[in-house]
Amino acid sequence: MAAAPASSNRESGRTVIAQNRKARHDYSVLDTYEAGLVLTGTEVKSLRLGRASLVDGFATIDSGEAFLHNVHIPEYTHGSWTNHEPRRVRKLLLHRGEIERLVGKTKESGLTLVPLSLYFTGGKVKVEIALAKGKRTYDKRQDLARRDADREVARALGRRQKGSD
Template identity: 50%
Template sequence: MPPKKPHKTVAVNKKARHEYEFLEIFEAGMSLVGTEVKSMRQGKISFKDGHIQFRNNEAWLVGVHIAPYDHSGYSEHDPERPRKLLLHTREITQLSAKVDQKGLAVIPTKIYLVHGRFKVEIALARGKKTYDRKQELKQRDIDRETKRQMVNF
């Protein structure tokens, strides 16, 4: 798990925790262009179908939509372009091997600022089955109800 640093959360992939079970969490930097940075500072990020692909011993963030910056003028960026992730080579080989062998996925969970630099938290995850999700929702309702009963006494 990455060490705790002072950071400002910009965007969270809320759907990821519902659909996946996280096995390991990593922190990676991102290679961005100027208008992407300004747009991300405004919080205009959507994770919709975001995932990590491994090509030529490099990790790429694919499917994350960063809206064009309002005041960019002529130099707009492509909102859907793949963005290179900055990870150590051993981390890339370790993640790609696990994805190939076990049928796991690597997904982005959170984007945040650390000392003025954008970082993305990625998770090695296994997809949950439908009955797992239903069981989790049922357990959450039971916990909420017991907490409510404890407050009333």
């Protein structure tokens, strides 16, 4: 059984491998960063098949280096003894200034780093990480209510335009 190929977004030169839709529901995204990943060969081959999961993923900064935890990249089916661990800790490639800024923000205000998407850009695997603050349940309910209200307004406007044409 072959996996579906990753979706492509031609105008930005991105080929999206995986997205974490749940992150935008559970967190308020304050800022986003693009980071490279240190990967092994079988991980890249598995990603080229469009297989990855960011659901439980998070990033930490330890001793001046950023790491990505709990991101699942399944083993490459044609790999041998050189195959990788599916949930191993992967190093993130960020500029020193970005890391220092993230350390300050995560330490002082209780923010967290969450991966939003994993994609190819120019043959390299990149991850978009977000500096995010956890939402409470009433915030989630307010967001859902606001989204429903916006959808109703859009429907009403659509019906009105169709009726007047």
